[in-house]
Amino acid sequence: MLKKFNCRKAVSIFVLVIMVFNFIDIVSWKRNDILSRKKAPSSSSVDWAKLYPFQGKDVRTTNGTANTPQKVASTGFLEKWRSAAHSITSKEKDLEKKCIYNMFAFHKFVELNGFVNKSCGRIIYPTPGVFLLNNGQWTFNAKKVSAKDIHRTAESISGLANYASSKGIPFLYVQRPEKICKYDPKMPAGAVNYSNQNFDGIIADLKKENVPVFDLREQIHKERLNHYSLFYRNDHHWTVETALWAAGEIGRKLNSDYSCGLNPAVANRNLYTKRTYKDWFLGSAGQMVSLGCAKPEDFSVLLPDFQTSLQMRIPDIELCKTGEFKDVIYNTKVLNTKDYYNSSCYDTQLYGNHALTQIKNELNPDGPKILVLGDSFCLSMVPYLSLMAKETDLIDFRNDQGDFTGSIRSYIDKMKPDVVLLTYEPHVLYSLK
Template sequence: MKRFFAKKVITALLFTLILFTFSFLNWKVAYPDLKVSALSYWTDNEQNKWEQLSTLIANVSNTMSDKVFEKYTYIETYGYIQELLGKNEINNFEVIKATDGTLHYTYFTSGANDVSKLVERMKRLNQAASEVGSKVIYVMTPDKYITGVTKFERGMPYNYANETADNFLEELADEEIDTIDFRDLMKEDDQYKPESFYKTDHHWKIETAFWAFTKFVDVLEEKYGFEFPNEELYANLDNYNQITYKDSYIGSMGRKEGKLYSKVEDFTFIYPKFDTNFYFYAQSGSQEIKTEGRFEKSVTFTSLLSGDGDVYDATNDKYFTYMDGNPAFAEVNNFNEPNGAKVLFIKDSLMVPVASFFSLGCSKVYMIDPRYYYGNIEKVISDYKFDYIFVSYTPQNLTEEFFPFYESNLPGRWWMHDCPFINWNGVL
């Protein structure tokens, strides 16, 4: 009996020791990011700390969940076992594999989402922008699921994202808000196909994004009289360098189950051969970035292409080479085209490389990612007086999180402090 209890005690002690050891190692891995979150919270929210406390708690929770000791060793093991078992879903159907091997974000639902609130906010944005002389256009980037082409195994959930997008565009048309649907444009040019997207990511390839940039310019010129200078130079792929990094990229979905399940893929970096001259400013929380010079030295961050760092680390995501990914606020000043248009993109990540190329023909391009921007978007629209405002999200992002502006008829969100990115020392 004593030996039995002794084994129990030893087992309990070993379990406790292992638990505390891994807790310490996890804390050590997560501490740098936790420190940044805490400092940003105290620095950026001097006037409304209590209002933003929930954001801090969420950031801490996400960091502790993401920064785990030897996290990707566990993920690789899990993914390899799933591959051996022939499983086509990961993380309780968060990511599923189509019959062609491509990965897709999805969830269980019975139909398209209601978009009436989103349409109402777009209507208010359009009204406010027109009062200061800005033209608003909603730009629908494509969902990776291609109706009639993408096939799932029986029993896999479908999220009805494209149906939600169709309803949204239809209701915007009823409100006489202009729209551009890249899904239709891609079908016209035979670009809406699985090869246009990364297998392990929800993003379109950089090559596809460049095509989208040229098509975007054509549509704006044809339908809206947009003046894009030097189009023959800027919109011709022959005037760009293309460097392909073989087997170097794994996207956000691929990082969830590892290279043994989804495999790595190629990434192509595209940048101008011709002379360019930019100033780039970005801000997220308390972090600022200021760069200047040629396109590849300012608007893009080529250190991400070096191959240094863990391929799984989101901060090494090669797609973020363009404009450093998704900063809360960014401004691009093009000194070669001082008479070009001044535009704002309120967007998600699919539009980032498109906007990067588009900046070649503009004097100023501003970008806001509403997921991370704590300023007052309404005030930015009122104060900056853009020539064009492009609101652009992929169908899966047609949710209230991406439409935090003009929630009511009040002039601005009463709980938000004034835009923290207006009075900076960069070029306006």
């Protein structure tokens, strides 16, 4: 009886200690989060809509699509209520997720679980949206986008392309590759990823709208490149080497179709020195499944062997840097510390996702100006594209990432680029007004 009592007492003390450590960890995380938010201005601190106002009746609503004021007014209180409810729900889910990930020894327990199951020949994925390809690489699920939503997205892109054309500015939709190869999926039974089908759908609709399209997936297939070697093992992004290749392909395409005067020769891999950080990168999927299921991989940067002089501005973090490529493009603080779970090496490029990033190549004053509308894949590609041009501006208009809330058309009017590129994941509708 005494032994049973002592056992219960020991278990109770152990649980209590764990709860106390959890509380301390969560409070510490919240304190650091608040302090970091105070120190660094967010994208919302810049009134993009004021700097680049919408034209006429165009406004941006909470879901990222564009409506007229009449449509917004017709919903009245209900629209505001839905918007507020969506905001609260999103914040609640985000807080819940962060509290879970900051629990005491959370990652160690997940690693232990993964290691035990893997040793027993079983893999239980900690996150339902992550799965292992038949070649041993990790990736994510992707839902099928309805034909109606694909058509609406194509119409939005077509509208922007026509607007650029009316200003005498060439427009090109660049379809980046997905980690899963269109011609060799290597997907396990039961896995769900419709990315390539979604891409095919948007391309088909864009061609009907006479929007110029450059499909990098077909270029990879044409050149017979090893598709899966172009991506990180534990992350959904392409590698820096692939990004350099993509920049060169885009540069040659723009020159051949629009005579842009770019210099794609700088995308020659032999002109760069590779600096490797051994076992430094766990990746977006690797962070989900933990070190118990995924092994860290090398992360590399490619530094030009030729002379460079760039100026980079990121308004929402009040950053302005001038100097060589290696001193301007990378946030070296991210690379100086190995932190598998709380940071990503990939975000060292262009300091991560921001609403607006502007790069001026001071050694190419007579080159063209490029406006890129894109997502996180552009973090590794745009730096090399900027070496071919005079000015390269990157806008990230995704609501949950860069969150550029101004009018893209107004930005085009002010920047007056020589060409507009659109390359992003068309899984969600966005405003392109």
